Structures are given as C-alpha cells and as structure tokens.
Amino acid sequence: MHERVLFGAAYYNEYQPDDRLEQDLDLMAAAKFSVIRVGESVWSTWEPENGRFDLDWLQPVLDGAHARGIAVLLGTPTYAVPPWLARLYPEIAGERKTGQPIGWGARQEVDFTHPGFRFHAERVIRKIVERYAGHPAVIGFQVDNEPGNELLHNHGVFQRFVDSLRHRYGDVQTLNDEWGLVYWSHRLSDWADLWTPDGNVQPQYDVAWRQFQADQTTEFIGWQADIVREYKRPDQFVTTCISYERPAMADDELIRRLDVTAGNPYYAMQDGLLHPQTEPASQGWTTNGTWALYLSADRMYSSQQRPFLVTETNAQSIGYPWDNRPAYDGQWRQAAWALVSRGASMIEYWHWHTLHFGAETYWGGVLPHNGRPGRTYQEIARIGAELEAAGSLMTGLTPDSDVTMLYSLPSKWLMQKYPPLSHEDGSPDRQSYQGLFDPFYRGAFDAGLQVRILHASQFTGSVQDHPVLVVPGLYLADDELLAQLVAYAEAGGHLVVGPRTGYADREARARTDVQPAGLAAAAGVSYDEYSNLTTDLRVLGFGDGAVATRWIDGLQVDDADVLATYDHPHFGRWPAVTTRACGDGRITYVGTVPSPALAVALFRWIRPSPAGDLPGSVTVTSATTADGRRLRFVHNWSWDEVSLDLDAQARDVLGDVVVDGKLDLGPWDVRVLLDQ
C-alpha cells in the first residue's frame, strides 16, 4: 500500500537523440509524477555483444528520479532479443506455423521456451537485477513485457505438448476415447502419430493446445520472477505488464507467480468515449466505448480480485501511424479517475517522450516529438495534482459491484477457432466470446450497475458477495461448476444465464444432457435446437426497441415465467427471456444476444441502479476506501453540461468543497465525492 496512487510514465532516456534527463525529470516532478518504468526494451544496450555487459547507463536515471522522490519500476529486457543472439542461434526464432520462423526485426519473435534463449536471458537478468535491486529508487520489477503474444509452433514446444498429453492421458487409447478420435479416422496408434496444430480441426485438440500455450507463458514469467526474487528486497514487488488479449496468456494463472497485477489498458479517445453509444461497438486492439474502458478495468481487478497497477495507458494517443486520436480536454482525467475508481493503484502513461525513430514513432507520449510540454502534458499534470491532493484516500479501494459476471478464458480461446456467431456478411466472428459476454456487461453498465468479473475458477458460490451472477458464453464447464451455479441460486442468488453456457464439457465435447446442461431443471427451460439469426428480431415484453440479435436458443418452457418473446412466425414459439424461482433464489434465462436496449431493460428489471435516474451521459461508480468510507465517481461523457441532484451531502475530493444538492458537470468532466 503506497501513500498515494502512483502516477507517472514509462521513461526511455536512452531513446532520446539529445540528453535531456534533468529537464525531463524536472517536468515530471512538476506534473507530480511519483513513478517511472525503465529499462525493459534494451537488451542490446545492456549487452551489446554476447557476454559483454554495459550496466552503468541507467544509474543517472535512477539517481535523478530518486533525487526528485520518483520511484522506479525496473524491467527485465527479455521481450526484445538483440540481433547478435538471433544471429548466433537462429533456432530460437519463434514459429507461427510449424517450420516457418518469424523474421527477426520487431520483438517477441523468439521461442522463449528454448534453452538457447533461456541461457542468455537468465544471464542478462541476473546482471541487471544484481546491479540495481539495491537502488533506493527501485520499488519493484517488471519481468518481460506483455507476454503470450504468439502461439509457438516450434518443434520443441510441440514435442513437449505431446509429452504433456502423454502425462495427462497415459496412453493413446485413452486420448482416442476422450478426444473422440474415432472421428474422421484420427485414432492414434502411438504418440508419434499426433499431428501438429497447423492442420488440426479437432476442437478437443484445440482446448489442450491453447491451455498448453498459456502454461508456457505462466512458466516463463514465473521462472523470471523467481530469479528476480533471489535479489530483490522484501519491500519490492515483482510483476509483469499484461495485455489482456494476448492469445497465449491466462491472467488468473499467470498472476499466481507474481506479487501484483499490472495491466495495460488502451482505449479509443475522442468520440470513442461518448456515452451512451447507440450502436454495437467493435473492439480493436484498444477498447472502444466508455463501457469497454470499465470492462478493461474490471478485468484487471479480476486477475487477483485485488487492486492493480496500470503499467501503460494512452498518453498523447496510442495507435498506429494511421490512427492518431488524442483526447479531448478532460478525457485523460476522466479515464484516470475511472481506472482509479475500479481499483487502479498506479497510473503510468506510455510513455513520457514520443519516439523519433522506430516502429512506434506515432505512439504519442506525454511530450510531443518536439519535447515541449503541450496540451497533453498540461492535462496530465492536472491529474497528478489531483491525485496528490487526494492522497492515501484513494489507495486500496475496493470497487463496488451490483452484479457479477463469470469469465471463461478457455471458452474464449475455443470460440476463436470455432465461433458460434457470425458477422453480418456470414463470415465467422472470431471474437464470438466477446460477442456473447460484452452485450451483458455493457447492458449492466448502461443500466447504471457496476460489475465484478470473476474467472470461473474464482467463483465460490457466495450469494452475499454476488447477489446477481450473470453467465453468458460459458461454453466449457465441468459438472461441478454447473452444480455450483444451481446451488448458488438455491442459496438465494439470482443466476442469469445466457446463450452457450454449459453446452460442452471441459474437453469441448457437446454434452448429451438436455440443454442448458445441468441447469435445465432448475431454470425450468430446456432446448434441443438453436439458430443463428440472419436479421435481428423484435422482442416483445421488454419495452420499445428491445431486439434479439445473432443467436436464439429454442427454449421450451417446462416450469418458468416467460418475460419476453420474439415477434416472428417461427421463432415466436420460443420465449426470449424466462425466469423461475429456484430455492431461495432465481434463475433467469436469456435465450439470445440482447441488443443494447434489451440488455438495459433486462438489467433494470434485474436490479435498479443504486445511482437512480441520471442524465444519459452521466455515470456514477463507487468504491469503499481502505478505512471503510464511500467514494462516488461522477462522470459526464459528453460535450453537454449537465446537472444532477445529489441524494446526500458529500465532499468534492478534487475541489475540496462540500457539495449539497445540485451537482454541475462541464463537458468531459468528473467529480469524486466522499460521502459525509
């Protein structure tokens, strides 16, 4: 627990064409920076030749930071191997397809499981950490960077995959049976028969392959963390920075090898933060939409169910050369407080400078290319001052939640190859898991509710912690989890089930049970069939504008109340939404992917917003401070000035005034209120 939310940026003095260290650090201090991240990208600077080390260059940076009270997060440089290492051991090049090495030239191109890489990585890590662990500025370590970027198809990786299957299943006959390899003549006679992933079309194989890939990343990061722990002080932490959409990474498993969660939420600025949006929003490598920014924050919280560090987020603007969209005035501040409200205990921009060379020349920093503090700096300095003023009140927040959602990485991975949803043109939607999950999250958010996300493995069944539990798209689920969901409802919880949940077991085998498997009896509905939707359907029973999209379960009501139906001569025979009391609780089944309007109406029925009626562009989130007090964060995501009535007196933390009655917000404004 720090005295205040850490605030700063990644800092690469070594990338600057001219020496401007002192000037930079002074500007940071003026912007109330308290942390920088350094050193993670320059192995070839630490070790310009094989075995020749140059470790001194960072000393002035650490000293200068320390002199100004700025703490340092020190990175290990393993994600970017030097060209001499690539030259010496071409066999460490990663392969995206068997036998097709990735050309060197960017970063994260190598098979990080290869001993040739590991030997050199360990040596440079030990050199750097040994040298600087004792520096008083260093508060923690980041090992590697955004790991899990590739599904490695290298020979050694594949052979260990086969070994891992041998260890799990024992003999090929068991694998033949478990994976259904009778199908299409896939039965193995020996482990040597196993085909490489390139030609695989078997979902069962894909489940194991994706988990194995995530395991490699967990093992690699854990291995690095353990090396660092040999050197670090007890007050220093070890983490890595997580990019949550990396294909070979399971954040909940990875984080067990580390001390604290650190994530890199990037988001579309400008009109990308308008709220509410009226259309479904496509998510790219950044999130798009206010609700999606909160979703990214809630996912970071979910890795450990604890506050987290933001190691990277948009400074000037982040994107490709063709996608520069720096924020409108106020938006940086809004985003920072949004992240803090959901549990961020550090906000670190990427990055301080803007690079003059290299692939990321247009990933804009706090300073523009000319190095002069401009609008971005001013906007960010304003946040620094506010965070300093807020001080320890903001550390260790527990963000509130009204509803809980279960998240399933294995289901998401599988749906990337076997998506249940299509795009409008009929082509497969590789983001089908998000296509099932996000509309529910967004509906809750737009209905004024706050969401806690749990990895399925973290679910304890507690009704008290989770009065409402929403579970869409949990395609891969074992019997125990399905039973636990029913038990949760019986114990008083409100279980809301969405499409595709429980359909398959942990081997991605479609269940032979009546669907929704394990839940049908308790939910009072069942289905034999389902349909993709070519066109949206009007839904009757949840107000105007409620629409079913993309998918319909053909629900037969055994014993449940029908809340909504479809306006269609065929699909109209089936209900869209049903609900049934179940023990002390309730199970509601949603048989389609709800449109934004349907999702909002659904969540308004499930649970009224604690914030009451608000102007359309206003969101209110809340959190409990470490000492048990309550904070509310009021945002206005629009160009229009808005007013709202407060139900109770509160202190405006940022303005340090008491607010009683009417609260006025300007364009793209945010207020932080402490309940009195």
Place this chain on the structure above:
Amino acid sequence: MHERVLFGAAYYNEYQPDDRLEQDLDLMAAAKFSVIRVGESVWSTWEPENGRFDLDWLQPVLDGAHARGIAVLLGTPTYAVPPWLARLYPEIAGERKTGQPIGWGARQEVDFTHPGFRFHAERVIRKIVERYAGHPAVIGFQVDNEPGNELLHNHGVFQRFVDSLRHRYGDVQTLNDEWGLVYWSHRLSDWADLWTPDGNVQPQYDVAWRQFQADQTTEFIGWQADIVREYKRPDQFVTTCISYERPAMADDELIRRLDVTAGNPYYAMQDGLLHPQTEPASQGWTTNGTWALYLSADRMYSSQQRPFLVTETNAQSIGYPWDNRPAYDGQWRQAAWALVSRGASMIEYWHWHTLHFGAETYWGGVLPHNGRPGRTYQEIARIGAELEAAGSLMTGLTPDSDVTMLYSLPSKWLMQKYPPLSHEDGSPDRQSYQGLFDPFYRGAFDAGLQVRILHASQFTGSVQDHPVLVVPGLYLADDELLAQLVAYAEAGGHLVVGPRTGYADREARARTDVQPAGLAAAAGVSYDEYSNLTTDLRVLGFGDGAVATRWIDGLQVDDADVLATYDHPHFGRWPAVTTRACGDGRITYVGTVPSPALAVALFRWIRPSPAGDLPGSVTVTSATTADGRRLRFVHNWSWDEVSLDLDAQARDVLGDVVVDGKLDLGPWDVRVLLDQ
C-alpha cells in the same frame, strides 16, 4: 428400381459416446427409414495399426438394420487416412502449392495418386468389402467421399501432367504453337522447361491442368469401383457421393465409372427458401434460394440424365459453428418432395446423430446432441410416412422439362481463374460461370418453367427432347458443337444464346471469327466489342423493372428482330435481345446478364408456363411416373396460406384424397397430385 424411394440417414454408431444402437434403429424404423449409410470415415477404426485390421465392429449395425428392413450403403474409408499412414509416408501429403504439403488433421489431405497411398487404400478396401459384401442388408457401396477436393500440385502429379501433354501434343513445338507460347517468351525448348502451375498465367495451360486434375479423380474413383466389383453381388450398386462444386471433378465423366449418380445437395433453410426472391442471391457452399435448390437437383439428374440418389442433405441444419439455421416447420418436407420431383430415388440425411466431438460438432443430425427425438425428427418422420404411403409410384420418375440448358465444366473452371465478371467493387468474381448461367436458370424457374440441364458433351441436337435450348457462358466450345447448335435451330429448336458463348475454342484461344463465333450468321447479329457494366442499365422492351447487369455484348444487327434495347447514350446503340427465325426454328440472342425481372419476362416470352398463373410463392413441378402417369408437385414457399384453382381433377397422393377445383396450401406446404 426399388419399391419405394429410399429414405434414411448416414449412421455412425461408432461415433457415439454410449451404446444406443438398438434405440437408434428403433427410432429409424418408426420414422420409416429404409436405408442407412455406414463406415466411410473410419479407416483408423478398420485398421488401427498398419496391417492390423478390426472388421467386426460393424456387424451389429448391419444385423440390426437388416432385422428392421433397413438397407445399408457401405462406404470405403479412403477419404480419411489414419495418422499412422501419414506418419509412415509423409510424401503422400497433398500439396496445394508445389512443395507445400497440407498439414494432416482434417481429411482429404493426401495425394490419392501416390502409390504409397494406393497400396494401403487397396488393402483396406479389399478387407472391408470382402468381409461385408455378402451381407443381406448391403444394397450398394460408396467408394471414397466427395472426391476432387484439391488441385494436387505434388511432384508426381505434375510430372504425369507433363507426360500427358507429351502424349497429347507429341513435341514441344506443337505445344508452343497450340498454346501460343510465343507470348511473353514462354516457348519451350524441351518438356523439362514446362513451368509448374503455381506461377502460371496462361489460360491454355489452365484448361489442360484443370481437365487433368478432374481426370485424376475419375481414375481414382474408377479404380476403387473396379476393386469393389470384384466382390459385390450383381444386385448391389457402386457409387460415390458427389459434391458438385469440388474443383477437381467432372461429374459426367466420373459417373461413367459408376452405376448410379449420388449427390449431396445442401441448401440454406429458413428465409433461404423464400420464393420468389427479389435480389440476386449469393451462393455459398450451400445453395441459397428455392430456384438454387432445384438447380442442384437438376444438376444431379444431368450427370447421367437419369434418376439419382441423394446421399447427404441437411438434417437439423448443416453449416459451420456460426451458421446454424434449422428449417421452419414444413421446409424439410418441401425440400424432400422437391428433390423427389426432380428425380431423387433416395433421400438420405446427413446424419442421424449430431456429433459430440470433432470438426462437425455443429453439423446437426436428425437427433440433437441430447439424442432425444425432437422437432427435426418429427418433421422427418412425417416425410418417411408419406414416402412409404406413396410407395413405388415415386420410383423411376422422369422429371418434366420445358427448357434445356447446356452446362460447361471446362468453361466454369477457366472462369475461376479468368473471370469475365466482377463484383460490385470491381474485384474479380471467381464464380463468373455461375454468374452467367444461374440468372437464366433462375429466370426460367421463376417464370414457372422446368429445366433440363445437359452437359455440353451430352447434347444430341434433338429438337423433340429439347424444344428450347438456353446456352449462356459456353466460353469453350469446339467448332462441331457450334455447328450442332445452329443445326438444332434449323431443325426447329429455339436456341437462346447468352453472353460469352462460343467466344473461344477448346484451347481457350479467343476465336478469330466474327462473334458470336459460328452463330453470328444464323443469329443475324454480330459483335466486335463488349463491356463490363459498372452500374445496371434499364432495358426497354421487356416490361417494367427489366435491367441489364454486369456485361453487354455490343450487338450489331445484320438480320434479326430487336426485342429490347438499353436506355443509355452509348450502350443504347446496341440491342439487348434479338431474335431471328432460322430454318424451322429460331435463335434468340441475349446480350447481357438479365436481372431477375428481365429473365422472367424473357422466359415468359419464350414459353408460357404450363402451370399458368400462380400465386407468387407457389411453384408447380411435374414428372412422369415409371408407368407413364403424371405427377404434379405444388409447393408454397412462404408463411402465407394460398389457394389456387386446379385445371383438372387429381388425386392428392399424400392425403390420399381427390382434389377437384380449389387447392389450399398452408405455410411452407407441399401437395403431390396424380393426374386422374
């Protein structure tokens, strides 16, 4: 000739997680199934290790079927090679590009021409067929499955391609001359100079390459059929199941090596069967549109100009995981009777179960994943009962036709690489042959006419059999065929010529003749130039809504009547449609790709529908029974109830009642009437 139309499904007992053989067969019997197809996908079950065979497992299936009077179609498993074979002989992996083997993991990945494959394939075929040919349930054999899936670029295949050219052309100078290899410095000095197909841009090469690929498939299937014939009883037949869009397959040639045509028509259900459609419909791997379902049936009939087996068609719904669209009530029944009306003597669904594992987990069977008979089963059982009631009346039907269309596989293949049509964005339309052919087929269908399709090689010139002959897109045509077309008109036929017909000779050389080559004098029109259309043009002379699309021939009238023109300052100089008496017959030239409305108007002018005026959603097709009586099949492809007036008394075969006067059809309904 069987006593009734065979009815059933592909049955894979071996794929089920639990034993439910007896239950399944009882359910089939209750649904009046008379046939199942078995065994074609599980080589690794027949032969789990190299040379170790396990042949017993199928016995209970055959015995159980036989006990219930269900016949069996037994497959050879060669389309899915076991992993041990792939491991032993990696050289049998097929190559889509020279030197780039297809990764093992799906099926049909191998070079089926390779002796290493052939040796093992022959051994397993002989084992299976020897064992089961004598079983009383077995009525026939399916060798392999949907062959011709790949254009194999393997070394041996290419070398035999060179040999085949050497055998045909004799010496390279002849090839240089015939192929025009003076162009771009392509003249060969020796056969060893011939380039591989990867870099080829020469149409003449492509013609030979595609025919050679189809020949490989014909030879392979014939080889298998001949092996089976060594064991089969005289009452048993040999076939393979044809997927008509396979790139390396010529159905008319392939079928000469087999006893009966068997095809796998899959079609879009739900709104995909609405009739009439108002827009051009894109065809995917399934057909899309009622007219397209009939087109697929008429193509199956065309392989041999004889009734055919439907070895596979949609059960619950067929598609990718993202494309589940099970039929509306009634649609299965409509499709089954549509297929029967066009000559199907077997309807076999794919498949009985729905798979719990593997790539086709979402290719839904008659039973859903839970194994309980549901809506699909009930709908299909209704058809079983109707077919049983109809009995031998429906076997050996000759479907009626009002117009005949010539089909050219070589033209279609060439247009996949050198398409004359573009998509709206200007990119090439690889389905250009269909883009030329289908609008005419659809126009005839929508005008209430029935179509007989002939492979160009099957055309005899008979005016009596083919009073109207429609020929669009016959790009590759030899002089004899063109002369035959003129002779047909002179003998009294009505020849309707569409764009691109006769433009090139059999080597895909653009002809030096005045175009339409060989036809210009008889048609009374000629053209020097043509144009793609960027935007549609209004056509004057064929009623409102008639539109020219995609292509225009710049027709100059030498001696013909102009039926329609274009509304355009440039294209308006040329007629859109002309006609000219020619001997005892007539030649009509259509210089554009007609819009649906133009095509319907054109066919209404060519030949009135024998069914007269019908409600828009109603189609009437007809056939002659084996004993010379006439059947009419009346479909209503919509949600609306419709009534129509019958011109004569008829017996409703399905309801076994006499219909006189008004005929009422419900939504998605079909009636089968026997003329009294």
Place this chain on the structure above:
Amino acid sequence: MHERVLFGAAYYNEYQPDDRLEQDLDLMAAAKFSVIRVGESVWSTWEPENGRFDLDWLQPVLDGAHARGIAVLLGTPTYAVPPWLARLYPEIAGERKTGQPIGWGARQEVDFTHPGFRFHAERVIRKIVERYAGHPAVIGFQVDNEPGNELLHNHGVFQRFVDSLRHRYGDVQTLNDEWGLVYWSHRLSDWADLWTPDGNVQPQYDVAWRQFQADQTTEFIGWQADIVREYKRPDQFVTTCISYERPAMADDELIRRLDVTAGNPYYAMQDGLLHPQTEPASQGWTTNGTWALYLSADRMYSSQQRPFLVTETNAQSIGYPWDNRPAYDGQWRQAAWALVSRGASMIEYWHWHTLHFGAETYWGGVLPHNGRPGRTYQEIARIGAELEAAGSLMTGLTPDSDVTMLYSLPSKWLMQKYPPLSHEDGSPDRQSYQGLFDPFYRGAFDAGLQVRILHASQFTGSVQDHPVLVVPGLYLADDELLAQLVAYAEAGGHLVVGPRTGYADREARARTDVQPAGLAAAAGVSYDEYSNLTTDLRVLGFGDGAVATRWIDGLQVDDADVLATYDHPHFGRWPAVTTRACGDGRITYVGTVPSPALAVALFRWIRPSPAGDLPGSVTVTSATTADGRRLRFVHNWSWDEVSLDLDAQARDVLGDVVVDGKLDLGPWDVRVLLDQ
C-alpha cells in the same frame, strides 16, 4: 524533334495465328500511323535454346513498316526470360520474401541483378541490337519494359544492401546511432547482425531499403542502355517504358541514364472520364478521373521536365478479363489531345491486335479478336488524321502551368509501410501519399489551373517559373530543402504547405523541431499535435460544402491570418487554413486534407483560372509551341453539348477554321485552338 507527334501502336506480328503483316501495315498506314514498337517480349523467339539465336523473323516487319514510312521502336526482350533459362539457373528466380522464389510463368520474375541473368541478357541484347540497329526504320530502342516491378529479397541483393550500408555509414555504431537502433534492442554488434527486410518494422531501414531497390533498377536499365549505345546511330534514342507506380523505380533518377522519358498511362474510360466528379475517386492500376489522367501526364513531364513519349495507352480497353470498358465515342480523341497538350510527343496504343492466347487476352487492341477494323479503329484513325494535319505545330510543346507541386518518391515509399491515413473502416491506407497529394492536384485542376510537378530534387527555388508552389505530404525533407522553401517564399513565391510536410528528416526520424519543421516561423503557425479524422468536419470560411477529411494538424497561430476553421467543439480551436506574408511572398498552410469542394475554393482563392468561368464539364489547358505560339485545348467531358464564349479569335487547328465568339462542343468533344 520529329515532324509530327508520333502516332502508332505496339505491334506483335509474331503473336498472330495467321500471317496478316501486309494487311496490318496497310491498315496502320490508312490510320496515319507513324510508329510501331516491336520485339520486346519474345526472348524465347530470339533465342529458342541456350545460345541458339533466330534473328531473322523481324526483318519483314521492319521492312514493311519502312516501306510505308512507319518508324520502329525496337525493344530488348529482357523482362521475359525464356523457360530454358529459368530451368538452367533456378537461382535467378526473384524472391518477394527471403527464400521464397516467385514461380516462373508470367514475366519479370527474376532477380535481374544476378550475374546468371546478366550474362544471358547481355548476349541476347547484343545479338538483336547488332542485327537491327542499322535498319533505317529504327528510330530508337526501348530497353526492358516497365522495370522495377518487384522488391527483390534475394540473398545477393540483400548482401549488397548490407554492403551499401557499410559503405555509407562506415561502422555499425554509426548506423546504430543514425537509425536509432537502441530502440527495441536493435543495436548491431556487427554487419552480419543486420536483419532481412521480411521482419523489419524500423522506418529508417525501410527508407534505405526502398532507395536501394530503386537504385538496382536504375543501374540495370543504365547498364542495358550503355550496351545499346555501343551499336546505335546518333539519330536513334534509348529509353525504357515507365509504369509510374512500380515499387522499385525512381523515374527522375532512372531517366538520367536514358535519352527521353517514355511512360505508359492507362486510364479508366467510359464514366471514368466524367468531369467534374463529385466524390473522391479511388485509383487502381489505371488512373480514374479526368484530373487523374492529367496528373499522369504531368508526372511523365516531370521525370525530365521535358516532353515525353507515350509508349502505351488504352486501345480498345485495357484491364483484366473482368474489367472491359471500351471508351465512348470521342473519348480516345479527348485523351490523346489531353496527353499531347501536356507534352506527349508520341502516342502509341497498346496494342495493335488483341491477343488470342495468354494472360492478356482481354487487354484489347486497336483491332478486336476478329481482326476487322471496328469502332476503336475508326476512332483512332480519326486522331491519326488530325495529328497529321496538325503536323509540326504540336511537336516540342511546353505545357503551361499555373501552380507547381513538389513530388516526393521517398515519402510515398515510406507511407506505403507507415501510412498516416486510414480507410473509412480504420484500416491503413497504403496509398496515403496519394491521399495527401492528389486532393491538392485535383483541386487545382478542378479550379481550372494547370499544374507543373517537380520532383523535390528538381526544385530550384525559382519564383518566376513557379509563382505558386504546393507542397503536401513531403514527409522526408532535409534541412536544405526546408530552407529553400522559405527562401522561395521570401523571394516572392506563394508557398502552400499541406499536412505532413517536413515532419521527418531524410532518415525518417521525426524532427525535434517545432512543427512544421523549418517552416513554422515563416508560416506563422506551429503545431504540437495532430489527429486522424474518423468523420469529416465542416470547414467554415471557404464557402458551402467545404469539408476537412482524414487528418488535422492542431495549428496554433503565432502570426498569421486565419482563412478557415473547423466546425467542432474540439477541433474548432485550431484553424484549418492560415496565410502569412513572408518577405516578398506568402506562405499558406492547409492543416487538413481538403475535400474536393474545399480544394477548389482554396485554389480559386490562390489563383483565378486563366480560362475564366466555364461550363462545369469543360476544361481548358494550354501550351506554348516550339515557335512560341499559344495553343488552347478545350475539352467537354460529358454527354451534354456545351457552348462557351471565346475571349479572342483563334484558329481551330483540327477543323482548320477560324473561331470567333461562341464555341460549341458536342458530347465528349475536344477543340484545339491556336491563338491568332
């Protein structure tokens, strides 16, 4: 200087299935052809086997042409290597990615830098040129054809690239510093560390790589030209034909090794020539739009700032099999006179015949496939007659210009990999340089102005020659050039700067200066930030319909007049267009990509059209004859007849009548007027 503008076509008698040489030449003579191009595509005819030459076949063509007064441009056949050479030396196959040879089968597939290729190329060149250089018909030579088609990744090419860097930078430390290789651990320890271009993401590398590739083409063409010069007569010229969008070609550098510029402008016909267009027009491999046809002509002029030859342009229509769009009557004539008006001293169609075989079967010639002169021939013969009548008046024209634009190939190349602009769907626009440059060119053209294009290297700073200088997208610029631009304004020029100009130095390093670097003080504006535009913005101050698209520089006004602003709560803080007097001249800064309407309004403000008010579809361009007289070329690019008032008496050169007062033009008409 020839007596008249040369007029003719590429002629490939050797491609014809039948001998029609005499007939062809007679038809050419009747169409007043004065030139043909021959021989450049048939190495395998010149040398059917390694070292066996057949040189006689061309003799009748040259003799026949000479007998009819038709001159000949003789090509060397090196762009299409024979199959025997590909077979003997597979190592000469070009590679688009390292280690992935291009399959033989088209042309331009080889690594033309490889000695194995050079040896054979030199031998065949010498044989052909030695044989025919003395023929009286031959007026010049074309070496190779449209060079620079591939970025060659072959081993030898890459190694010489490394050598070239070693020669330029001396040691790796200098390269590390200059390229910023500290970034992402890219510092080299040795030249052997340099990565291949396949995996490169470093812009600095890309700048060098693209220049090196262009250098290879320049060296190769120069090498060929020097060989030809050993044989040619003094009155003969050497050129190559340039396709201006080739990736590995710098026309201004290439042309220094040749005697005269020759280019191949292809353009969309039919509605592609409507003027004015109202929408942004996408450019494919042909130009699209009247303005774009003129742009292609002005780029040809820019290679040497001298008149040029048109070696190829559309005959019947040029395109892929799916893109046949032969011109409307009059359009060929319009295009020919448009090219002549901008400096073409030869118009040569591609090609005389239409091919009956090969990849270009649908690249239509003057004659259609049937070899009969048709509409295209008649239209082209009309031009031949007019050019003959116009005679020497049209040779050596200097096209007029009202504004000058700077062109930067290095900036264009870099933006292909690092584009600043996106498509509407957010994907990168690899034609971003054109996206910045073309709207300004088009705006000038649509405003009735004529444009002179200068390669940045050709800019002398002359105000007299270039009273207005427009510079958008000049991303890569050295300090000297930026200083020269300011000096130009100070000396009295009107400098118009567009987005991205001057942002980076010659190594593509973003500058540390205040932007626009080197220009900010003189322009009186500066910016720290910029933004891509997701949606267009209304611009206030330049009339109705003025719109900002795609990009905005966040201009801060230090000392300039604001001419236009954005209608937006965020972007509205910045001006769209500013202007400031600077010395004796002026600098106008345009901070966005102007819509067509904004660009026209901008240029109307910059400089009124000398042609005054014209009907919308009319353009007037002008040129000075060799003897100092003035020609005006008046086009009507529409179906509508138009009239305009002449300000002075003129002679209608084509009709040989005097025009005084009103000038009437028919649809797709053109008049050429000589001022009296």
